[in-house]
Amino acid sequence: MLAINNIEVVYDRVILVLKGVSIDVGEGAITTLLGANGAGKTTTLKAISGVLRSERGEVTKGTIQLGEQRIDGLRAHDVTRLGLAQVFEGRRVFEHLTTEENLIAGGHVQKHGASVKQGIELVYSYFSRLRERRHQQSGYLSGGEQQMLAIGRALMSQPKVVLLDEPSLGLAPMLVEEIFGIVSRLVKQENLSVLLVEQNATMALAVADHGYVMENGRIVLEGPAEKLRSNSDIKEFYLGLN
Numbered sequence: 001m002l003a004i005n006n007i008e009v010v011y012d013r014v015i016l017v018l019k020g021v022s023i024d025v026g027e028g029a030i031t032t033l034l035g036a037n038g039a040g041k042t043t044t045l046k047a048i049s050g051v052l053r054s055e056r057g058e059v060t061k062g063t064i065q066l067g068e069q070r071i072d073g074l075r076a077h078d079v080t081r082l083g084l085a086q087v088f089e090g091r092r093v094f095e096h097l098t099t100e101e102n103l104i105a106g107g108h109v110q111k112h113g114a115s116v117k118q119g120i121e122l123v124y125s126y127f128s129r130l131r132e133r134r135h136q137q138s139g140y141l142s143g144g145e146q147q148m149l150a151i152g153r154a155l156m157s158q159p160k161v162v163l164l165d166e167p168s169l170g171l172a173p174m175l176v177e178e179i180f181g182i183v184s185r186l187v188k189q190e191n192l193s194v195l196l197v198e199q200n201a202t203m204a205l206a207v208a209d210h211g212y213v214m215e216n217g218r219i220v221l222e223g224p225a226e227k228l229r230s231n232s233d234i235k236e237f238y239l240g241l242n
């Protein structure tokens with residue numbers, strides 16, 4: 001569904017951050033990209049979604065395909081229109097708007113009022129807590145609810161592929177499980193494809209179908225999530241787990 005082929009990314013024309021990265025994101029599946037702080041995970045997501053351009057970054061080699069379409073070099077806005085949405089790290093919701101106003105803002109690429117309404121209904125059908133908090137100013141939502149809202153807002157553009165950057169950050173394990181459970185159901189029932197960036201390898205591998213491990217701008221390991229979960233050497237060496 002989404003194919004990243006051997007990309008290099010350079011910041012400020014000289015700083016080489018991604019050194020030939022290839023990742024396949026399967027349709028109707030969760031693919032996770034793991035790795036330590038600074039490995040290049042967020043840069044990978046920004047290269048895909050096109051926001052890299054506004055941060056003086058550039059894809060200098062390789063290709064990125066969304067379905068049959070090449071998207072490397074396109075503007076973020078155009079990539080969104082083609083069916084890809086990114087949920088940024090740190091759940092950037094519009095704090096002064098209510099939950100529902102945030103969702104409506106996320107639906108701005110929709111042209112018809114009806115599909116915005118349908119989109120909101122779809123989001124509420126998965127995230128019932130958001131329905132309960134629909135008229136609340138989103139700055140007062142809990143961290144977990146804001147993460148749900150950030151994901152819900154991304155769904156409003158009716159994406160085929162969603163990029164999720166560290167949704168577990170700062171949340172209690174039970175909440176992470178709840179959110180990952182909902183994402184899992186969305187993937188299966190709506191045939192979504194998700195690329196999940198995480199530092200929390202244990203939780204990510206519990207929900208993912210396939211995993212990649214990144215180190216210093218390169219993929220050093222990949223395989224079915226089940227295999228990565230069960231291999232103790234891999235767990236210790238690459239993921240810092242016991």
Ligand code: ATP
Nearest residue numbers: 011015017035036037038039040041042043044055
């Ligand atoms: P984290 O989990 O901390 O976000 P990450 O794996 O996502 O880590 P990136 O944020 O992609 O890593 O950063 C990879 C490298 O690129 C780091 O060395 C970082 O300093 C560098 N980098 C990131 N953004 C820029 C930028 N705008 N200009 C220059 N260098 C950058």
